[in-house]
Amino acid sequence: MSDAWYYARRYPLGVAGAIILIVFVLTALLANVVAPFDPLTTNARASLAPPSGTYWIGADMMGRDMLSRMIHGARISLAVALGATCIGSGLGAMLGLASGYLGGWFDLIVQRIAEIMQSLPLLVMALVITASLGPSLTNTIIAIAIPLIPNVARVIRANVLSLRELNYVEAARAVGMGQARIALRHVFPNTLAPLIVLATAQLGSTILTEASLSFLGLGVPEPYPSWGRMLSESAAEYIRSAPWLVIFPGLAISLVVFGANLFGDALRDILDPRQGD
Amino acid sequence: MAPVLEVSGLTTVFHTRTGVVRAVQDVSFSVEAGETLAIVGESGCGKTMTALSLMRLIPMPPGEITAGTVKVAGTDLLTLDEASMRKMRGSQIAMIFQEPMTALNPLFTVGRQIAEMVSLHENVSRRVANDRAVEMLQHVRIPAPERRAREYPHQMSGGMRQRAMIAMALACKPKVLIADEPTTALDVTIQAQVLDLIDDLRKELGTAVVLITHDLGVVAETADRMIVMYAGRKVEEGTTKDLFADPCHPYLQGLLASVPRLGASGSQRLREIPGVVPSLSDLPKGCAFADRCSSAIGKCLEAIPPLEQKRPGHSAACWVT
Amino acid sequence: MLDYILRRLALMVLTLFGVSVAIFLLLRIVPGNIADILFDSAGMIDPAEKQQITKDLGLDLPLVEQYARWIGGLAHGDLGYSYVSEKPVLDEILPRIPITARLAGLALLFAVCTGVPFGVISAVRQNSWLDYILRVFSLLFLSMPSFWLGLLVLMAFVNWFGILPIYDKAPPTWGAFALMLGVPAATVGLRSSALIMRLTRSSMLEVLRQDYVRTARSKGLSEGAVTFVHALRNAVLPVITTIGIETAFLFGGLIVTETVFNIPGVARFLVEAIRWRDYPMVQNLVMFIAVIVVMVNLIVDIAYMFVDPRIRLRA
Numbered sequence: 001m002s003d004a005w006y007y008a009r010r011y012p013l014g015v016a017g018a019i020i021l022i023v024f025v026l027t028a029l030l031a032n033v034v035a036p037f038d039p040l041t042t043n044a045r046a047s048l049a050p051p052s053g054t055y056w057i058g059a060d061m062m063g064r065d066m067l068s069r070m071i072h073g074a075r076i077s078l079a080v081a082l083g084a085t086c087i088g089s090g091l092g093a094m095l096g097l098a099s100g101y102l103g104g105w106f107d108l109i110v111q112r113i114a115e116i117m118q119s120l121p122l123l124v125m126a127l128v129i130t131a132s133l134g135p136s137l138t139n140t141i142i143a144i145a146i147p148l149i150p151n152v153a154r155v156i157r158a159n160v161l162s163l164r165e166l167n168y169v170e171a172a173r174a175v176g177m178g179q180a181r182i183a184l185r186h187v188f189p190n191t192l193a194p195l196i197v198l199a200t201a202q203l204g205s206t207i208l209t210e211a212s213l214s215f216l217g218l219g220v221p222e223p224y225p226s227w228g229r230m231l232s233e234s235a236a237e238y239i240r241s242a243p244w245l246v247i248f249p250g251l252a253i254s255l256v257v258f259g260a261n262l263f264g265d266a267l268r269d270i271l272d273p274r275q276g277d
Numbered sequence: 278m279a280p281v282l283e284v285s286g287l288t289t290v291f292h293t294r295t296g297v298v299r300a301v302q303d304v305s306f307s308v309e310a311g312e313t314l315a316i317v318g319e320s321g322c323g324k325t326m327t328a329l330s331l332m333r334l335i336p337m338p339p340g341e342i343t344a345g346t347v348k349v350a351g352t353d354l355l356t357l358d359e360a361s362m363r364k365m366r367g368s369q370i371a372m373i374f375q376e377p378m379t380a381l382n383p384l385f386t387v388g389r390q391i392a393e394m395v396s397l398h399e400n401v402s403r404r405v406a407n408d409r410a411v412e413m414l415q416h417v418r419i420p421a422p423e424r425r426a427r428e429y430p431h432q433m434s435g436g437m438r439q440r441a442m443i444a445m446a447l448a449c450k451p452k453v454l455i456a457d458e459p460t461t462a463l464d465v466t467i468q469a470q471v472l473d474l475i476d477d478l479r480k481e482l483g484t485a486v487v488l489i490t491h492d493l494g495v496v497a498e499t500a501d502r503m504i505v506m507y508a509g510r511k512v513e514e515g516t517t518k519d520l521f522a523d524p525c526h527p528y529l530q531g532l533l534a535s536v537p538r539l540g541a542s543g544s545q546r547l548r549e550i551p552g553v554v555p556s557l558s559d560l561p562k563g564c565a566f567a568d569r570c571s572s573a574i575g576k577c578l579e580a581i582p583p584l585e586q587k588r589p590g591h592s593a594a595c596w597v598t
Numbered sequence: 599m600l601d602y603i604l605r606r607l608a609l610m611v612l613t614l615f616g617v618s619v620a621i622f623l624l625l626r627i628v629p630g631n632i633a634d635i636l637f638d639s640a641g642m643i644d645p646a647e648k649q650q651i652t653k654d655l656g657l658d659l660p661l662v663e664q665y666a667r668w669i670g671g672l673a674h675g676d677l678g679y680s681y682v683s684e685k686p687v688l689d690e691i692l693p694r695i696p697i698t699a700r701l702a703g704l705a706l707l708f709a710v711c712t713g714v715p716f717g718v719i720s721a722v723r724q725n726s727w728l729d730y731i732l733r734v735f736s737l738l739f740l741s742m743p744s745f746w747l748g749l750l751v752l753m754a755f756v757n758w759f760g761i762l763p764i765y766d767k768a769p770p771t772w773g774a775f776a777l778m779l780g781v782p783a784a785t786v787g788l789r790s791s792a793l794i795m796r797l798t799r800s801s802m803l804e805v806l807r808q809d810y811v812r813t814a815r816s817k818g819l820s821e822g823a824v825t826f827v828h829a830l831r832n833a834v835l836p837v838i839t840t841i842g843i844e845t846a847f848l849f850g851g852l853i854v855t856e857t858v859f860n861i862p863g864v865a866r867f868l869v870e871a872i873r874w875r876d877y878p879m880v881q882n883l884v885m886f887i888a889v890i891v892v893m894v895n896l897i898v899d900i901a902y903m904f905v906d907p908r909i910r911l912r913a
Contacts, residue, residue: 013734115609116616119888119895123850124868128884131872132624204741211743212854216869231746239753246753250746258741265737334815366818374816379809383908384831394817429907445817 007270014266020259028074037065039072039225048242058244060230066244069225070252076226077256080141080210081203087145088206089199092152097191099153100160101183107157114150122147126209127218135221144209148202155198159191193271200267204260211253227253280307281485282331282370282453287345289323289330292338298558300326302509304345308485310452313476315488315500315517317532321554323509324489328455331487332372333362350452368398371446375458377438381430387438388414388426391445398449413444417474436467440474447478454479455487460495472499493536497521505529508565509557511584515591525593527570564596572597599910603900610892617888618672622665625877668881678878682871687882691864698856698863702848704779705787709844713791714834717798721833722825724803732795739792744851748785748858755781765861782859786851790844797840802833838902842895849887 008015027034036056043063051058057066099110117125129143163169164187172182213219214228222229230249238245289301301323308314316324329335331347333354347354349369354362374380381390391410395401401409407426414422417440430438439459446454456475460468476499479486488500496503496517503520505513505528513526524530531550552569555561561568567577576596584594652658656667671678677687720732755762769775805811806829814828849865856866864883871879903909 112612112616115613116620118846119613119617119892120884121846121849121887121891123853124884124887127853127869127872128621128624128880131875131880132627208741208743209850212745212850215743215745215854216857218869218872228743231743231749239749240756243753246746246749250743250749253746254738254742257743258738261737261741332816334812363818363820366816368818372816374809374813376809380813382810382814382828382832384906385828393819397818429911431908432911442813 007266011266011269013262014269017259017262017264017266020255021263024074024256024259025078027071028078031072031075035065035068035071037068039064039069040223048238048245050242051244057248058242060245061238061242064225066230066248069230070227070249073225073227073230073249073252074256076137076220076224077207077210077253079137080144080220081206081260083141084144084148084206084210085199085202087141088148089152089195089202091145092149093156093191093195095149096153096156097160097183097188100157101164101179101187110153110157114153117147117150120147122205123209123212126213127216130213130218135218137220137224140210140213140219143213144206148206152195152198152202155194156191159194160187163187163190197264197268197271200260200264203264204257207253207257207260279309281310281350282487283307283346283348284331285346287327287330287347288343289326289335289340290343291340293558296558299509299560300340300557301330304504304506304509304511306504306511306514308453308487310485311479311483312502313479313486313488313500315490315496315503316506317490317493317496317503318506319491319554321557322506323557324491324506325457326509327506328372328457328487328489331453331455332366332370334372364398367394367446367451368449369451370453370455371449371451372455372457373439373442373446373459376462377435377442378430378462380442381438383430386427386429387433387441391426391441391448394445394448409448410444413448414441416447416478417441417444419444434467435463436471439463439467439471443471443474443478447482447484450482451484453485453487455489457489458491459488461490461492468495475499493521493532505532508555508560510565510581510594512566512595513591513593514584515588519588519591523588523591525587525591525598526566526595527572527598528566529593531569564594570597599903602903606896606899610896613892614885614888617892618669618885619665621881621884621888622668623661625881626661626664672882672885677882680871680879681876682874682879687878690879691867691883691886694862694864694867697861698852698865700779701783701786701856701861701863702845702852704783705790705848705852706841706844708784708787709790709794709848712787713794714798714837716791717795717837718802718825718830718833720795720799721802721806733799736792736795739788740796742789743854744786744789745854745858747788748782748855751781751785752858765859782855782861785859786848786855789851790848793844793847794837797837798833801836802829805829805833808832835902835906838898838905841898842891845894846891849891 041064043059046055046059046063046065047061049055049059049063055065055067057070059065060069095110099107120128125147126143129146130139133139133142169182169186172186177185210219210226211228211231214226215232217229217232219228220226227249231246284307285305287301287304288299291298291300304323304327306314306316316327318324326335330342331354333342335342342355345355349365352365352369354365354370357365381387385393388407388410391413392403392406395406395409396403399406411422411426414425419425419437419440425433425437425441430441433441443459454475459475460471463471472495475486475488478484488495490496500517502515503517504511505520505526507526507528513520513524513529520529521533524533528550535549550569555565555568561578563576563578563580564570564573564582567573570577574597580596582594582596584592586592587598656664659667668678675688677691679685680687680690683690716732716736720729723729752762765778766774769778810832811824811829814824819828852863852865853869855861856863857869864886868880868883868887870876871883
């Protein structure tokens, strides 16, 4: 507990990031309770209603309450961020652990595949995968998770390689402990810190990628109120007549990603000082 | 002859999260032209901090030189403004460092790094500066100096790099050369060569040398006089010959007893000094060495012993001896 | 050195081969037959026509043969025909390349020219309020989606100047040209700038701790000379190595920025091709992007060898 206080005082920005993330998660979980309106109910009379006592941050073209849509949109962002990060980091960690620990041809193949994957920009790969799988929430999560794998695999592999040489791993081998057991019991736990740091750093980027995909109309399909989709092209038409359609969803994305980045930075400094400055 | 470097009452502290670290406390000494003074002590005793304080290269903050004077040929460095101090560095007082592998910039040729020193302090053309660089490399006995001047540090061995460092430090013929553990990182065979080189250049140029080391063998070989530091303070001072023959402070006695000697009877076990150096941020009220001292008396725990003359030209800070 | 370059070239070919197989397969696991999709979207009903389409596109051939046809064509500069415009793919892509290249070049220039100096300032003044502000802002810029930033810029233009910086093939004045490219370039470059700033800062902090920086100070060099001559040179080396990553990063931003600012470049074209399910176009565009990224990485690695004497003279 005193440790937590010490770090909290040393990393005020990290605390700010944590608070933003907590508010974001609570909003997503309690969306049904918190949202003043149903996010999907249209109301022709409220079409493009400006911010007012009823519609705090206005309504969209179909007369749906923006605030409620944004609150429900947090769910999509959260689902994608958690889903893609867990799948991507999990698979990446397993591959990195196996390829670093086993070495040999397996390592070589994994390395080559990682190189192939990294020669495509993250968004391009996510776009092609969604194009191939078709738009849905699950497919969006998969499309964002896959490009994360090579980076995680490489970092974990590098970590495992340096751990392998350490004395206690040698010692475990010397006393005849099985390979799988050494890998899981002795090597893997020591890669957890960099893995957590890496996964946290990716939270923000997954949210941004989802927003970009949805903005391009290839992410989470209607009627889910995704923040990116709310900003999608048609919004450009309203920048003069209904700027609230443009300002607020973007603000929500930026704020949550900012929170994730602040938190990730502080976490990196605390858990794995070597990765950063 | 008037001393060319006069340090008196030098005190350097570091302000850290855990408190004030007293790295150097009330250290005084002087060195004449062409003389070698050794500063001896264990790692963490304040030797390097003393050297960096002389150059005013202590990172500030967190470091701060709180008291004292450092006079080079009569000018007090500690009262100069930053621009005047920069003019002194390299031209009047120069320094070589412990790690020749990392002390040279990897992206510039050795010749360029030496020439940079020359053109910085002397109003000469680039060509003259380059010629001087080659000349200096020759001076420090680097073969094929013209070719070597065009090489990068990584192309040279450790000993050669340290010689290049010496060439750079002496390029502007400074009055004072501070050598901070110049041979610690080198092979034993190279160590002697580098020490001889420094010694020869000292005689030739009349430079005053401050040699910082923990190696008493090096001191015995090269230093005219020496001071011993412990926990940031000077605890003994005198000619090398006197101090080796008849150490007054129990700390130096302990140090000398821990050095293996040829000719000593083979069965005699080396003595070590028990205990550890106290933390510089939490020094005891009395003598800092009292904890580890076998002859300590009650007074040692109460008050810091003053430096007093024990024999002619030989002073020590100890209540007992 | 030549050895190294040759080995890298061989690896590059291998990587690109892998990319081509991956893209090819990815675009063949599309749910539903491509012919069906095209058939439906064209509003045709005659099954004979459908068979004709399938045959024309080579979709009736085995996968291996389809792949061989594509790669064989690539080697001859024949990229096939667009499903949508029915023009040669190459004719569609080529005119769009300079547009995106110019935008990317400007954006990278902007990113380097702002990111490196701010990174240096931040490192030199570590833990000062200036450093704090620069760090928070760089993180903030990294958190804003490029397309939102683009929309905000558009909004600002509409509100303050009453105009939209619309893309024009032949802008009337140099000013209009600068505006037309400069504004989107700065928008997309801002994120890269923040990334470069953070990299420069941490690399500079690392370098400032090195012994040779202390040596430079002990020579009597001014802080400016120490920072910009001795430290910065060493600090930019690791930043140079990340230009490959930067390029990939920048491309993601270009896709949305070209869309927002309505710029008919390659990046936006990819999204359009995906939307129209113009698979030959998508396949070739993605391949093109991979070639660019891999080549940039190779060029950066080779350039790095010339900048760093430790690597250049290793042989």
